[in-house]
Amino acid sequence: xxxxxxxxxxxxxxxEQEWVDQFxxxxxxxxxxxxxxxxxxxxxxxxxxEEECIAKGIDPLQVDRIRKRLAGALDEGYxxxxxxxxxxxxxxxxxxxxxxxxxxxVTYLSCHGVIAFSAILHHPIRYxxxxxxxxxxxxIHPGDGFIHNDARFGNVHNTDQSxxxxxxxxxxxxxxxxxxxxxxxxxxxxxxxxxxxxxxxFDDGLRMSPFxxxxxxxxxxxxxxxxxxxxxxxxxxxADLKVKIGAVQRIMERVDKTIDEVGVDAFVxxxxxxxxxxxxxxxxxxxxxPDGTVHFNQFMDSTLKENIxxxxxxxxxxxxxxxxxxxxxxxxxxxxxxxxSPLCSVKSMxxxxxxxxxxxxxxxxxxAMSPIExxxxxxxxxDAGYDAPxxxxxxxxxxxxxxxxxxxxxxQFANPEKFSNVIAPWFNQINTFLWGGLxxxxxxxxxxxxxxxxxxxxxxxxxxxxxxxxxxFCAMADTAEQEVMEEEVPFMQLVSKRLVRDxxxxxxxxxxxxxxxxxxxxxxxxxxxxxxxxxxxxSSVYGMFGGYGCGTYPLARVKGINVYDxxxxxxxxxxxxxxxxxxxQPFEGGRYTTSHMGMQFDVAKDGELYMMSQGAGGGYGDVLxxxxxxxxxxxxxxxxxxxxxxxxxxxxxxxxxxxxxVEGTKELRSQVRSTRLERGKPYAEFVREFVTPxxxxxxxxxxxxxxxxxxxxxTVFDIDGPQRVxxxxxxxxxxxxxxxxxLKVAELEARVRELEEKHGExxxxxx
Amino acid sequence: MTEYLxxxxxxxxxxxxxxxxxxxxxxxxxxxxxxxxxxxxxEIHQPIIDPExxxxxxxxxxxxxxxxxxxxxxxxxxxETEYVPPGHPPTVDxxxxxxxxxxxxxQRATDPMVAITYGPGEDVQRHxxxxxxxxxxx
Numbered sequence: 001x002x003x004x005x006x007x008x009x010x011x012x013x014x015x016e017q018e019w020v021d022q023f024x025x026x027x028x029x030x031x032x033x034x035x036x037x038x039x040x041x042x043x044x045x046x047x048x049x050e051e052e053c054i055a056k057g058i059d060p061l062q063v064d065r066i067r068k069r070l071a072g073a074l075d076e077g078y079x080x081x082x083x084x085x086x087x088x089x090x091x092x093x094x095x096x097x098x099x100x101x102x103x104x105x106v107t108y109l110s111c112h113g114v115i116a117f118s119a120i121l122h123h124p125i126r127y128x129x130x131x132x133x134x135x136x137x138x139x140i141h142p143g144d145g146f147i148h149n150d151a152r153f154g155n156v157h158n159t160d161q162s163x164x165x166x167x168x169x170x171x172x173x174x175x176x177x178x179x180x181x182x183x184x185x186x187x188x189x190x191x192x193x194x195x196x197x198x199x200x201x202f203d204d205g206l207r208m209s210p211f212x213x214x215x216x217x218x219x220x221x222x223x224x225x226x227x228x229x230x231x232x233x234x235x236x237x238x239a240d241l242k243v244k245i246g247a248v249q250r251i252m253e254r255v256d257k258t259i260d261e262v263g264v265d266a267f268v269x270x271x272x273x274x275x276x277x278x279x280x281x282x283x284x285x286x287x288x289x290p291d292g293t294v295h296f297n298q299f300m301d302s303t304l305k306e307n308i309x310x311x312x313x314x315x316x317x318x319x320x321x322x323x324x325x326x327x328x329x330x331x332x333x334x335x336x337x338x339x340x341s342p343l344c345s346v347k348s349m350x351x352x353x354x355x356x357x358x359x360x361x362x363x364x365x366x367x368a369m370s371p372i373e374x375x376x377x378x379x380x381x382x383d384a385g386y387d388a389p390x391x392x393x394x395x396x397x398x399x400x401x402x403x404x405x406x407x408x409x410x411x412q413f414a415n416p417e418k419f420s421n422v423i424a425p426w427f428n429q430i431n432t433f434l435w436g437g438l439x440x441x442x443x444x445x446x447x448x449x450x451x452x453x454x455x456x457x458x459x460x461x462x463x464x465x466x467x468x469x470x471x472x473f474c475a476m477a478d479t480a481e482q483e484v485m486e487e488e489v490p491f492m493q494l495v496s497k498r499l500v501r502d503x504x505x506x507x508x509x510x511x512x513x514x515x516x517x518x519x520x521x522x523x524x525x526x527x528x529x530x531x532x533x534x535x536x537x538x539s540s541v542y543g544m545f546g547g548y549g550c551g552t553y554p555l556a557r558v559k560g561i562n563v564y565d566x567x568x569x570x571x572x573x574x575x576x577x578x579x580x581x582x583x584x585q586p587f588e589g590g591r592y593t594t595s596h597m598g599m600q601f602d603v604a605k606d607g608e609l610y611m612m613s614q615g616a617g618g619g620y621g622d623v624l625x626x627x628x629x630x631x632x633x634x635x636x637x638x639x640x641x642x643x644x645x646x647x648x649x650x651x652x653x654x655x656x657x658x659x660x661x662v663e664g665t666k667e668l669r670s671q672v673r674s675t676r677l678e679r680g681k682p683y684a685e686f687v688r689e690f691v692t693p694x695x696x697x698x699x700x701x702x703x704x705x706x707x708x709x710x711x712x713x714x715t716v717f718d719i720d721g722p723q724r725v726x727x728x729x730x731x732x733x734x735x736x737x738x739x740x741x742x743l744k745v746a747e748l749e750a751r752v753r754e755l756e757e758k759h760g761e762x763x764x765x766x767x
Numbered sequence: 768m769t770e771y772l773x774x775x776x777x778x779x780x781x782x783x784x785x786x787x788x789x790x791x792x793x794x795x796x797x798x799x800x801x802x803x804x805x806x807x808x809x810e811i812h813q814p815i816i817d818p819e820x821x822x823x824x825x826x827x828x829x830x831x832x833x834x835x836x837x838x839x840x841x842x843x844x845x846x847e848t849e850y851v852p853p854g855h856p857p858t859v860d861x862x863x864x865x866x867x868x869x870x871x872x873x874q875r876a877t878d879p880m881v882a883i884t885y886g887p888g889e890d891v892q893r894h895x896x897x898x899x900x901x902x903x904x905x
Contacts, residue, residue, distance in 0.1 A: 554823030680802025692854030
C-alpha cells in the first residue's frame with residue numbers, strides 16, 4: 001500500500017515542469033505496471049500509418065481473404081503448441097495464438113483456445129511499445145521475442161506465459177504475433193503455478209514484466225537459465241519456450257507470405273478495419289438490447305484458507321448503444337490471501353463471456369469490449385492493488401465471467417435477434433487436483449489434472465445442460481486421458497470421471513452433472529496434492545428463472561492407510577466412490593476427514609486417498625415443469641435418487657418398473673403448488689422479517705450488505721479478535737486475516753483455561 | 768422478459784406468462800408482486816455424505832447460504848430463485864426503461880409475442896407452455 005499525502009499544490013512553470021520530467025526520467029527507480037495502460041481496455045486511435053493504408057482503399061473481399069489466411073495461420077500455430085507443448089495445459093488446449101495491430105489491439109485469435117486472451121495481451125504490447133521500443137538497452141528488431149507472465153502487466157493469471165514477436169517491414173512494426181500457454185509451474189510457493197496459499201505477491205512465483213528473451217532469433221541462454229533456475233520444472237520452462245517460438249515463427253511465415261501477396265498497406269488496413277468493424281457491430285448489438293439494468297450478486301465462501309463470505313456485485317446497464325458494467329459493492333481485497341485479482345484479469349473473463357456466450361460469431365478482437373464502460377473501485381478483490389497476492393486470481397475473475405454469462409439470459413431474453421442461446425449459469429470453479437513433487441522418473445514437477453476442464457454446462461431454455469462438457473474459458477479443451485498422465489506422474493485416479501448422483505442444477509431443464517475423482521500416489525519419495533476451489537459452504541453457481549444452482553463440494557481425505565496394499569491383498573474391495581468410502585469407512589485405521597477445497601500443498605503418503613467432485617451447471621425453470629418422464633429416466637439411469645425425484649421434482653412412479661404414475665404425479669405437483677402458496681409470504685412482509693441490518697454476527701463478511709449503499713462491510717481483526725467495519729472502500733482499513741493455526745491455538749488455550757478453572761487447577765503462566 | 772414474466776407495454780404491468788397474474792408496475796421490481804420463501808438449502812442440495820460424521824457434505828451451510836424462492840401468487844410457479852447469505856436483502860435483478868422498450872418494439876414493427884425465439888430449429892417449437900405429449904402410464 002502506498003500512503004498518499006496531499007501537500008498544498010503549487011503550479012510549476014513550463015521550465016520547472018520540464019526539469020521535473022527530466023529528473024523523473026533520469027532517476028526512475030524501476031518501471032512498474034503503467035496505470036494508463038492497465039486501466040484501459042479500449043482500442044487505440046488509428047495511427048498515422050493506418051490512416052494512410054486505409055486511405056489507399058479497402059476491398060472487402062480482400063480483407064475477408066486476409067482474415068481467413070490469418071485464421072488458418074493462427075490455427076496452425078495453435079495446433080503446433082497443442083501437439084508439441086510440454087505443459088499439461090498445452091496438451092489440453094489451454095492456450096492461444098493471436099495477431100495484433102502495431103498498437104497491440106488483438107485482431108484475430110485462433111479458433112480454438114482461450115478467448116479471454118483477446119482482452120488482455122494488448123497491455124504488455126503497449127508496455128513494450130511505450131517503454132522498450134526506444135530504450136537504447138532494449139529496442140525492437142526483426143526476430144526479437146518478448147516473454148511475459150505477470151498479471152499486473154496484463155494477463156489472465158501468472159501461470160500463463162506469452163511469447164510476443166513483432167512483424168516488421170522497413171524498420172517499422174506493422175503487427176505483432178504471440179502465443180500464450182498455460183504453463184502451470186512458475187516457481188510459486190506451491191507447485192503448479194496457481195497457489196492457494198500465497199500470502200504476498202512474492203509467493204506468486206515468477207513476476208515477469210515483458211522482457212526480451214529472444215534477440216534477432218537467438219534465445220538468450222543467460223535469461224533462460226535464470227528462468228529455469230526459478231521454477232520447479234526446468235525442462236518444461238525450456239521446452240515450451242521453444243514450442244511457442246516455433247509456433248509464432250510458423251505463423252510469421254504465413255503472415256509474410258500474405259504480405260508478399262497483398263502488400264503491406266492492404267495487410268495493415270485489414271487488421272485495423274477488422275478491429276473497427278467489430279467495435280461498430282458491438283455498438284449495434286448493444287443498441288438492440290432493451291434499455292435497463294440487470295443486477296447479479298455472487299457470494300464466495302472461502303479465501304482458500306478459511307471460510308468467509310465475499311461479495312462480487314455486478315450491475316449491467318444498457319442505454320442506447322452504451323453499456324456500463326458497475327462492480328461497486330464488491331468486497332475489499334484481502335492483503336494476505338491469494339484470491340485477489342487485478343481488474344485486467346476480471347475483464348479478460350468478461351471478454352470470455354462476451355465472445356463465447358454473448359456473440360460467439362464475432363472475430364475475437366480487443367474491440368469487442370471497447371464500447372463497454374467498466375466502473376470499479378481499486379483495492380477490491382476484483383480490482384486488487386499492486387501489493388495484493390494474486391496466486392488464485394481466478395476466484396475473482398471467474399466470478400466476472402459468471403456475472404456477465406448469467407446476466408445475459410435476462411438482457412437478451414426478449415431480443416428477437418439472438419447470437420447465442422439463453423443459458424443458465426455455467427459451472428465456474430477449478431475442481432481439480434494440483435500436484436507436485438518427484439516423479440517416478442526422478443524429475444521435479446508441479447502442475448494439475450485436466451479435470452479442471454470437465455466443468456458442466458448450464459441448462460438451456462429448451463434443453464438440459466451437458467455433463468462435464470468444457471471449462472468456461474475454453475470451449476474446445478480436453479479433459480485428457482488419465483492413463484497417459486500416469487506415464488509421467490506417480491499417482492493414479494482410482495476413480496475418474498464417474499458422475500456423482502444428484503449432482504446437477506435442478507430445474508425444468510437440468511444443469512449438466514459433474515463427476516468425481518479419487519487419487520492416490522505411490523512409489524515416490526515426495527508427492528503432494530493441492531486444491532484451489534471455493535464453494536464448500538455456499539453454492540458457486542445459481543439457477544435461472546426458477547431453477548436451482550449447484551450444490552457444494554467437499555474435499556474428502558482418508559489418511560493413514562495404503563489403499564494399494566489393501567487392494568493388492570483383496571482386489572474385490574476395489575469398489576470406490578466418495579459416498580461409499582466416506583459413509584462406510586471401509587479401510588480400518590484410516591482417518592476420514594472433510595474440509596473446504598482450499599488445500600495447500602499436502603504431503604501424500606503412498607495409497608492415501610484424496611477425493612473431490614466436479615460441480616454442476618445451473619438449472620433452468622421451475623422443477624415442477626420438468627417432463628416427468630425425464631425425471632423417471634434420470635432415476636432409472638441412477639443420475640438422481642428416488643428422494644430427489646419425489647421431493648424436488650414431485651414425480652410419482654413405480655420404483656421397480658420405472659413406469660410413470662401420471663395421476664400420482666399430478667396430485668403430488670398440485671400439493672407442492674398449494675404448499676408454496678401457503679408458505680410463501682408477500683414480498684414486503686418477507687423483507688421485513690428476513691432482512692437484517694448487517695450480516696450474521698459470527699459470519700466474516702466482505703462487501704456491500706444490500707445494494708442500496710455506497711459502503712462496504714468487512715470483518716477486520718485486531719488484538720481483541722474480529723470487529724465489523726462499515727465504510728466506503730476509500731476509508732476501509734487494510735484487511736489481513738489471522739493465521740488460522742494461531743486462531744486454533746487461541747481457541748484451544750481458552751478451552752484449557754476453562755477446564756483448569758472448572759477443575760480448580762492453579763496454573764501459573766508467564767507471558 | 769423471462770421464462771415466466773412478460774411486460775404488457777400497453778398497461779405497463781409485469782404479468783405471469785403462465786396465468787396472467789399481475790405482479791405490478793413494469794417500471795419497478797416484479798419481485799414485489801411475488802410470494803417469497805426462505806428455503807433451507809439442505810432440503811434442495813441434500814447431503815451425499817453423512818452430516819452426522821462430517822462438516823462438509825455436498826449440502827450448503829444454512830448459516831452461510833439461503834435460497835429465496837419467488838412464487839407467482841396466481842399459479843404458484845417458481846419464477847425465480849436467489850442464493851443469498853442469511854438476512855441479505857433480495858436483489859432487484861431487473862429494472863427496465865418501459866418507454867424505450869415500447870419505442871424499440873414500435874420500430875421493429877413486429878409483435879413481441881410471436882417474435883421471441885429461444886433456440887435453433889425444432890427446439891423453438893419445443894419451448895412452449897403446451898402440455899407435454901402423452902407419457903407412458905399405467
